[in-house]
Amino acid sequence: MVYDTHALAAPPSPASTGTPLVEVRDLSVEFVSRESTTRAVNGVSFSLAPGEVLCIIGESGSGKSVTMRALMKLHPAKHTRISGYMRVADHEVSAHSEREMRDIRGSHISMIFQEPMTSLDPVYRIGDQIAETVVHHKKCSRADGYARALELLKLVGVPSPERRLKAYPHELSGGLRQRAMIAVALSCSPTLLLADEPTTALDATVQIQVLVLLRRLQQELGMAVIFVTHDLSVAAQIADKVAVMYAGRIVEYGSVADVLQHPAHPYTQGMLASTVSGHMRGQIIEAIPGSPPDMRVRIEGCSFVPRCKSVKPACRRGTPALVDVLQGHQAACANFV
Secondary structure, three states, rough: OOOOOOOOOOOOOOOOOOOEEEEEEEEEEEEEEOEEEEEEEEEEEEOOOOEEEEEEEEEOOHHHHHHHHOOOOOOOHEEEEEEEEEOOEEEEHHHHHHHHHHHHHHHOEEOOOOOHHHHHOOOOOOHHHHHHHHHHHHHHHHHHHHHHHHHHHHOOOOOOOHHHHOOHHHHHHHHHHHHHHHHHHHOOOOOOEEEEOOOOOOOOOOHHHHHHHHHHHHHHHHOOEEEEEOOHHHHHOOOOEEEEEEEOOOEEEEHHHHHHHHOOOHHHHHHHHOOOOOOOOOOOOOOOOOOOOOOOOOOOOEEEEEEEOOOOHHHOOOOOOOOEEEEEEEEEHHHHO
Protein backbone atom coordinates (compact mmCIF):
# COMPACT_ATOMS: atom_id res chain seq x y z
CA MET A 1 0.00 0.00 0.00
CA VAL A 2 1.24 3.52 -0.84
CA TYR A 3 0.12 6.32 1.45
CA ASP A 4 -0.32 9.94 0.37
CA THR A 5 2.10 11.55 2.80
CA HIS A 6 1.09 15.08 1.79
CA ALA A 7 -2.64 14.77 2.40
CA LEU A 8 -2.74 17.82 4.67
CA ALA A 9 -0.09 19.78 2.75
CA ALA A 10 2.46 19.36 5.52
CA PRO A 11 5.39 21.80 5.39
CA PRO A 12 8.92 20.50 4.91
CA SER A 13 10.60 19.18 8.05
CA PRO A 14 12.74 21.74 9.88
CA ALA A 15 16.46 21.46 9.50
CA SER A 16 17.92 18.85 11.79
CA THR A 17 20.93 21.02 12.64
CA GLY A 18 21.15 22.87 15.92
CA THR A 19 19.90 21.89 19.37
CA PRO A 20 16.75 19.73 19.29
CA LEU A 21 13.75 20.88 21.30
CA VAL A 22 13.12 17.36 22.62
CA GLU A 23 15.82 14.81 23.38
CA VAL A 24 15.12 11.35 24.79
CA ARG A 25 17.98 8.89 25.34
CA ASP A 26 17.73 5.27 26.49
CA LEU A 27 14.35 5.74 28.21
CA SER A 28 13.09 2.68 30.10
CA VAL A 29 9.87 2.45 32.12
CA GLU A 30 8.97 -0.46 34.42
CA PHE A 31 5.79 -0.96 36.43
CA VAL A 32 6.46 -2.89 39.62
CA SER A 33 3.96 -4.88 41.66
CA ARG A 34 4.22 -7.68 44.21
CA GLU A 35 3.50 -10.26 41.51
CA SER A 36 5.62 -9.07 38.60
CA THR A 37 7.56 -6.35 36.81
CA THR A 38 6.18 -5.09 33.50
CA ARG A 39 8.91 -3.68 31.24
CA ALA A 40 6.70 -1.32 29.23
CA VAL A 41 9.43 0.77 27.55
CA ASN A 42 12.96 -0.50 26.88
CA GLY A 43 15.74 1.83 25.72
CA VAL A 44 13.77 4.31 23.62
CA SER A 45 15.72 7.21 22.06
CA PHE A 46 14.59 10.00 19.71
CA SER A 47 14.89 13.74 19.18
CA LEU A 48 12.55 16.40 17.82
CA ALA A 49 13.32 19.78 16.29
CA PRO A 50 11.24 22.92 17.00
CA GLY A 51 8.13 22.97 14.82
CA GLU A 52 8.47 19.29 13.84
CA VAL A 53 5.78 16.58 14.07
CA LEU A 54 6.79 13.09 15.18
CA CYS A 55 4.22 10.31 14.95
CA ILE A 56 4.69 7.22 17.14
CA ILE A 57 2.76 4.25 15.77
CA GLY A 58 2.30 0.67 16.88
CA GLU A 59 -0.18 -1.83 18.31
CA SER A 60 -1.92 -1.35 21.63
CA GLY A 61 0.50 -2.18 24.43
CA SER A 62 3.63 -1.28 22.45
CA GLY A 63 4.62 1.51 24.87
CA LYS A 64 3.45 4.59 22.97
CA SER A 65 1.30 6.19 25.66
CA VAL A 66 3.70 5.12 28.43
CA THR A 67 6.48 7.04 26.65
CA MET A 68 4.31 10.17 26.39
CA ARG A 69 3.29 10.06 30.03
CA ALA A 70 6.91 9.62 31.04
CA LEU A 71 7.73 12.88 29.21
CA MET A 72 5.07 14.57 31.37
CA LYS A 73 6.22 12.65 34.47
CA LEU A 74 2.67 11.43 35.04
CA HIS A 75 3.40 7.86 36.12
CA PRO A 76 2.88 7.15 39.85
CA ALA A 77 6.32 7.19 41.47
CA LYS A 78 5.44 4.48 43.99
CA HIS A 79 5.00 1.73 41.39
CA THR A 80 7.14 3.01 38.51
CA ARG A 81 10.87 2.80 37.78
CA ILE A 82 12.08 5.21 35.10
CA SER A 83 15.64 5.45 33.81
CA GLY A 84 17.24 7.37 30.96
CA TYR A 85 17.49 11.01 29.92
CA MET A 86 14.57 13.25 28.92
CA ARG A 87 14.92 16.93 28.04
CA VAL A 88 12.32 19.36 26.71
CA ALA A 89 13.76 22.78 25.82
CA ASP A 90 15.86 23.71 28.88
CA HIS A 91 14.08 21.33 31.26
CA GLU A 92 15.54 17.95 32.17
CA VAL A 93 12.32 16.18 33.09
CA SER A 94 13.78 13.51 35.35
CA ALA A 95 15.61 16.14 37.46
CA HIS A 96 12.45 18.09 38.38
CA SER A 97 10.31 17.50 41.46
CA GLU A 98 6.55 17.02 41.20
CA ARG A 99 5.99 20.59 42.36
CA GLU A 100 8.29 21.94 39.63
CA MET A 101 6.58 19.73 37.04
CA ARG A 102 3.24 21.35 37.84
CA ASP A 103 4.62 24.62 36.51
CA ILE A 104 6.19 22.97 33.45
CA ARG A 105 3.04 21.04 32.48
CA GLY A 106 0.78 23.34 30.53
CA SER A 107 3.26 26.18 30.11
CA HIS A 108 6.01 24.22 28.31
CA ILE A 109 4.55 20.74 27.67
CA SER A 110 0.86 20.06 27.14
CA MET A 111 -1.03 16.89 26.40
CA ILE A 112 -4.26 16.05 24.57
CA PHE A 113 -5.58 12.81 26.00
CA GLN A 114 -7.37 10.05 24.14
CA GLU A 115 -10.84 10.43 25.65
CA PRO A 116 -11.92 14.02 26.49
CA MET A 117 -14.95 12.85 28.48
CA THR A 118 -12.64 11.35 31.11
CA SER A 119 -10.03 14.13 30.83
CA LEU A 120 -12.36 17.08 31.34
CA ASP A 121 -13.85 17.52 34.82
CA PRO A 122 -17.60 16.83 34.55
CA VAL A 123 -18.59 19.20 37.38
CA TYR A 124 -16.88 22.33 35.99
CA ARG A 125 -17.89 24.41 33.00
CA ILE A 126 -15.63 24.44 29.94
CA GLY A 127 -14.73 28.10 30.45
CA ASP A 128 -13.73 27.48 34.09
CA GLN A 129 -11.39 24.63 33.10
CA ILE A 130 -9.60 26.65 30.43
CA ALA A 131 -9.43 29.83 32.52
CA GLU A 132 -8.06 27.95 35.55
CA THR A 133 -5.03 26.81 33.53
CA VAL A 134 -4.40 30.33 32.22
CA VAL A 135 -4.71 31.96 35.64
CA HIS A 136 -2.34 29.44 37.24
CA HIS A 137 0.45 29.73 34.67
CA LYS A 138 0.09 33.34 33.51
CA LYS A 139 -0.68 34.77 36.98
CA CYS A 140 -3.47 36.88 35.49
CA SER A 141 -6.94 37.86 36.71
CA ARG A 142 -9.99 35.62 36.38
CA ALA A 143 -11.47 38.02 33.82
CA ASP A 144 -8.32 37.82 31.68
CA GLY A 145 -8.41 34.04 31.98
CA TYR A 146 -11.97 33.95 30.65
CA ALA A 147 -11.06 36.31 27.82
CA ARG A 148 -8.24 33.96 26.85
CA ALA A 149 -10.63 30.98 27.09
CA LEU A 150 -13.04 32.65 24.67
CA GLU A 151 -10.17 33.46 22.30
CA LEU A 152 -9.03 29.82 22.38
CA LEU A 153 -12.49 28.40 21.67
CA LYS A 154 -12.65 30.66 18.62
CA LEU A 155 -9.16 29.54 17.60
CA VAL A 156 -10.11 25.85 17.64
CA GLY A 157 -13.29 26.47 15.68
CA VAL A 158 -15.97 25.94 18.34
CA PRO A 159 -19.30 27.40 17.11
CA SER A 160 -21.08 29.85 19.42
CA PRO A 161 -18.02 30.04 21.71
CA GLU A 162 -19.66 32.43 24.19
CA ARG A 163 -22.36 29.85 24.90
CA ARG A 164 -19.92 26.92 25.01
CA LEU A 165 -17.89 28.67 27.72
CA LYS A 166 -20.82 28.11 30.09
CA ALA A 167 -21.48 24.51 29.02
CA TYR A 168 -20.53 21.38 30.94
CA PRO A 169 -18.58 18.63 29.12
CA HIS A 170 -21.61 16.31 28.88
CA GLU A 171 -23.51 19.02 26.99
CA LEU A 172 -21.03 18.95 24.10
CA SER A 173 -20.62 16.44 21.29
CA GLY A 174 -17.49 14.27 21.09
CA GLY A 175 -15.95 16.54 18.47
CA LEU A 176 -16.60 19.70 20.49
CA ARG A 177 -15.24 18.10 23.67
CA GLN A 178 -12.06 17.21 21.81
CA ARG A 179 -11.77 20.79 20.54
CA ALA A 180 -12.25 22.03 24.11
CA MET A 181 -9.48 19.64 25.24
CA ILE A 182 -7.21 21.07 22.52
CA ALA A 183 -8.05 24.58 23.77
CA VAL A 184 -7.01 23.58 27.31
CA ALA A 185 -3.74 22.15 25.98
CA LEU A 186 -2.96 25.30 23.96
CA SER A 187 -4.03 27.77 26.64
CA CYS A 188 -0.48 28.71 27.68
CA SER A 189 1.24 28.42 24.27
CA PRO A 190 3.38 25.32 24.97
CA THR A 191 6.48 24.61 22.90
CA LEU A 192 5.70 20.87 22.86
CA LEU A 193 2.26 19.34 22.37
CA LEU A 194 1.72 15.64 23.11
CA ALA A 195 -1.35 14.15 21.42
CA ASP A 196 -2.23 10.67 22.69
CA GLU A 197 -4.57 9.16 20.05
CA PRO A 198 -6.83 12.25 20.17
CA THR A 199 -9.03 11.10 17.25
CA THR A 200 -9.64 7.45 18.26
CA ALA A 201 -13.08 8.02 19.81
CA LEU A 202 -14.32 10.25 16.96
CA ASP A 203 -16.18 9.35 13.79
CA ALA A 204 -14.35 9.60 10.46
CA THR A 205 -15.66 13.07 9.49
CA VAL A 206 -14.85 14.67 12.85
CA GLN A 207 -11.48 12.87 12.89
CA ILE A 208 -10.43 14.60 9.67
CA GLN A 209 -11.60 17.96 11.03
CA VAL A 210 -9.53 17.53 14.20
CA LEU A 211 -6.44 16.45 12.21
CA VAL A 212 -6.72 19.47 9.91
CA LEU A 213 -7.17 21.70 12.96
CA LEU A 214 -4.12 20.28 14.75
CA ARG A 215 -1.93 20.61 11.68
CA ARG A 216 -3.07 24.20 11.10
CA LEU A 217 -2.50 25.19 14.73
CA GLN A 218 0.90 23.49 14.76
CA GLN A 219 1.99 25.53 11.74
CA GLU A 220 0.51 28.81 13.00
CA LEU A 221 1.87 28.51 16.55
CA GLY A 222 5.20 26.85 15.63
CA MET A 223 4.82 24.02 18.15
CA ALA A 224 6.60 20.69 18.06
CA VAL A 225 4.11 17.82 18.26
CA ILE A 226 4.44 14.17 19.24
CA PHE A 227 1.37 12.37 17.95
CA VAL A 228 0.57 8.86 19.17
CA THR A 229 -1.64 6.62 17.04
CA HIS A 230 -2.14 3.09 15.78
CA ASP A 231 -3.72 4.42 12.57
CA LEU A 232 -1.22 4.54 9.70
CA SER A 233 -3.41 6.87 7.63
CA VAL A 234 -3.32 9.43 10.45
CA ALA A 235 0.48 9.25 10.52
CA ALA A 236 0.58 9.78 6.76
CA GLN A 237 -1.55 12.90 7.04
CA ILE A 238 0.10 14.71 9.93
CA ALA A 239 3.70 13.55 10.49
CA ASP A 240 7.12 14.77 9.40
CA LYS A 241 8.88 11.81 11.05
CA VAL A 242 7.60 8.40 12.16
CA ALA A 243 8.80 6.10 14.95
CA VAL A 244 7.40 2.55 14.91
CA MET A 245 7.22 0.92 18.35
CA TYR A 246 6.95 -2.77 19.14
CA ALA A 247 7.23 -4.41 22.57
CA GLY A 248 8.50 -1.23 24.20
CA ARG A 249 11.21 -0.48 21.62
CA ILE A 250 11.50 1.69 18.52
CA VAL A 251 12.02 -0.77 15.67
CA GLU A 252 11.96 1.72 12.78
CA TYR A 253 12.52 5.46 12.53
CA GLY A 254 12.66 7.94 9.66
CA SER A 255 10.75 10.43 7.56
CA VAL A 256 7.06 9.69 6.99
CA ALA A 257 7.72 9.02 3.30
CA ASP A 258 10.59 6.61 3.98
CA VAL A 259 8.82 4.59 6.66
CA LEU A 260 5.37 4.32 5.08
CA GLN A 261 6.40 4.02 1.42
CA HIS A 262 9.60 2.01 1.91
CA PRO A 263 9.17 0.07 5.19
CA ALA A 264 12.29 -1.82 6.26
CA HIS A 265 11.34 -3.69 9.44
CA PRO A 266 9.16 -6.82 9.06
CA TYR A 267 6.75 -5.45 11.67
CA THR A 268 6.19 -2.21 9.74
CA GLN A 269 5.78 -4.21 6.54
CA GLY A 270 3.22 -6.42 8.28
CA MET A 271 1.21 -3.44 9.54
CA LEU A 272 1.08 -1.91 6.07
CA ALA A 273 0.09 -5.24 4.49
CA SER A 274 -2.75 -5.73 6.98
CA THR A 275 -4.31 -2.30 6.43
CA VAL A 276 -7.53 -1.98 4.44
CA SER A 277 -7.38 0.20 1.32
CA GLY A 278 -10.04 1.31 -1.11
CA HIS A 279 -8.08 -0.37 -3.92
CA MET A 280 -8.13 -3.80 -2.25
CA ARG A 281 -11.69 -4.90 -3.01
CA GLY A 282 -11.81 -8.71 -3.18
CA GLN A 283 -8.27 -9.18 -1.87
CA ILE A 284 -7.48 -11.19 1.27
CA ILE A 285 -5.87 -9.12 4.02
CA GLU A 286 -2.69 -10.72 5.34
CA ALA A 287 -2.70 -10.16 9.09
CA ILE A 288 0.40 -10.41 11.27
CA PRO A 289 0.22 -13.84 12.93
CA GLY A 290 0.32 -14.29 16.69
CA SER A 291 0.13 -11.69 19.44
CA PRO A 292 2.52 -9.14 20.99
CA PRO A 293 4.77 -10.59 23.72
CA ASP A 294 4.00 -10.53 27.42
CA MET A 295 6.03 -7.60 28.74
CA ARG A 296 6.26 -9.22 32.18
CA VAL A 297 8.59 -11.83 30.69
CA ARG A 298 12.17 -10.85 29.84
CA ILE A 299 12.73 -11.25 26.11
CA GLU A 300 15.95 -12.72 24.72
CA GLY A 301 16.79 -11.64 21.18
CA CYS A 302 14.42 -9.78 18.86
CA SER A 303 10.93 -9.53 20.36
CA PHE A 304 9.30 -9.92 16.93
CA VAL A 305 10.82 -13.38 16.28
CA PRO A 306 7.65 -15.40 17.11
CA ARG A 307 5.66 -13.45 14.48
CA CYS A 308 8.34 -12.80 11.85
CA LYS A 309 8.67 -14.60 8.48
CA SER A 310 12.34 -13.63 8.02
CA VAL A 311 13.94 -15.11 11.15
CA LYS A 312 17.60 -16.12 11.08
CA PRO A 313 19.94 -17.32 13.88
CA ALA A 314 21.23 -13.79 14.63
CA CYS A 315 17.69 -12.70 15.52
CA ARG A 316 17.70 -14.94 18.60
CA ARG A 317 21.15 -14.02 19.90
CA GLY A 318 20.58 -10.44 21.01
CA THR A 319 18.32 -7.42 20.79
CA PRO A 320 19.04 -5.66 17.46
CA ALA A 321 19.96 -1.97 17.61
CA LEU A 322 18.71 0.68 15.22
CA VAL A 323 21.03 0.82 12.19
CA ASP A 324 20.91 2.95 9.05
CA VAL A 325 18.96 1.53 6.13
CA LEU A 326 19.31 4.79 4.23
CA GLN A 327 20.42 8.21 5.44
CA GLY A 328 17.94 9.24 8.14
CA HIS A 329 16.04 5.95 7.93
CA GLN A 330 16.80 3.33 10.59
CA ALA A 331 15.55 -0.14 11.44
CA ALA A 332 16.28 -2.51 14.34
CA CYS A 333 16.56 -5.75 12.38
CA ALA A 334 19.33 -8.35 12.00
CA ASN A 335 18.77 -8.27 8.24
CA PHE A 336 20.54 -4.89 8.09
CA VAL A 337 23.50 -5.65 10.37
